[in-house]
Amino acid sequence: MAAGEPGDLGRYYFRFLPQKTFQFLSAPETTSRLRQWSMLGRIEAQAFGFDQTFQAYRKDDFLMAFFKHPNVIPNLKLLSDSSGQWITLGTEVKKIEAINVPCTQLSMSFFNRLYDEDIVRDSGHIVKCLDSFCDPFLISDELRKVLLMEDSEKYEVFSQPDREEFLFCLFKHLCLGGALCQYEDVVNPYLETAKRIYKDLVSSDQTAALQIKNKIVVDSAGMCYPSTKNHEQTFSYFIVDPIRRHIHVLYHCYGVGEMS
Template sequence: MAAGGFGDAGAYDFRFLPQKTFPSLSAPETTSRLRQWSMLGRIRAQAFSFDQTFQAYRKDEFLLAFFKDPNVISNLKLLSDSPGQWITLGTEVKKIDATNVPCTQLSMSFFNRLYDEDIVRDNGNIVKCLDSFYDPFLISDELRKVLLEEDSEKYEIFSQPDREEFLFCLFKHLCLGGALCQYEDVLTPYLETTKLIYKDLVSVRKIPQTKKIQITSSVFKVTAYDSVGVCYPSTKSHTQTFSYFIVDPIRRHVHVLYHCYGVGDMS
């Protein structure tokens, strides 16, 4: 392929889309929940467009081009290590790690097994258990036990492929929350918020022949490195610090969902 052609990392042009809003994150009910879960002010979604055909098998090339684009460098937000201010990237990304995140689930019935297995009672109350620690999380109910403790008896109700699904990842992140998370006693707020954010980020289409709904987005969990080391989503690693890139190849949009673990806005 000729130099500077499609194989070049600079072949994609990206544009920040400030007018694209994510109501799921700004709705009053969601912000009130995110405040309780210590995630408010530390989670955000942004949208960018791109100008070339997206091919999932060339994701690394695509994402490296994304991080090197001037429109991205000046607009992609992340939290500084201290004092937790939103800043832009401001460093040259040398390489990226992108993990494919399966995104096939179309229904919240995926979580019905939590009721079937008595993790959650029929009235929606989450079943309590004796306190234990799974660093840095306090486990005081059966839901967190199923999410975190691999040797717990009901861990297997979600298989490894289930746990890799974007819908599950989103749900788990919301359940675990930030540094001063106040856990819910009932399941509904977690399910409702997961569904709203998922629908906001993921694109679907109806296949005309079958009338079936199909997810068209590709999802990647992304880490970026500069010459020093990890620079995005944060220089400090934590299971609750993440950045998911949700790529819509038809509309040619990238949605970036970002969260950095810490103490969320309390006011």
């Protein structure tokens, strides 16, 4: 049986790359914004390498091999639901399901329609609206309305394929933030931060992104990845560079981020 064939997951070799740093986690401007959005201290990026050809159609097998590998189990970080502290996976997973996330949008002009549709003014200020709720989010401007409310008149400014793009997902996650998010009045901080994170994580036009569709049951004690609690803002993406054979893991667990 050739390496990487179905049923031969043990032939994948993964290595942890702790020397790889991500600028968005250390640049003062970005960390200040993540703090304001209640995401700092609850968001993490890590890098791993692998040694076989990545085949997108076998994404679930690939990720299952990743989560079972002895170099991943003691190094992959997640937040403990009970203590709120960073821990590592600690044991192999039992089941996995992932979805492909397109990485075809490479230009921030993708978001020009926000200005064209008067969701954002030419000055960059986000147009306000009457407060409403789209559980659990407070919607007080046209931007969050477009991101969350399917029955809003401008929701179709972004098509369903647009909304599946990794660049859009990043932007939306930043706009929604954490539990004590202080929203921006202008759109530029969201756009600039999404661009920086994207450039940090996506290294070539052949990059593939995968997202865990449902929480993964890790063990019989009830531990799950990325969390036992489902929330739109609890997510994990696995950005695979098939040329360099690197995986960048982006993780965030919804909650109250660092305050100072």
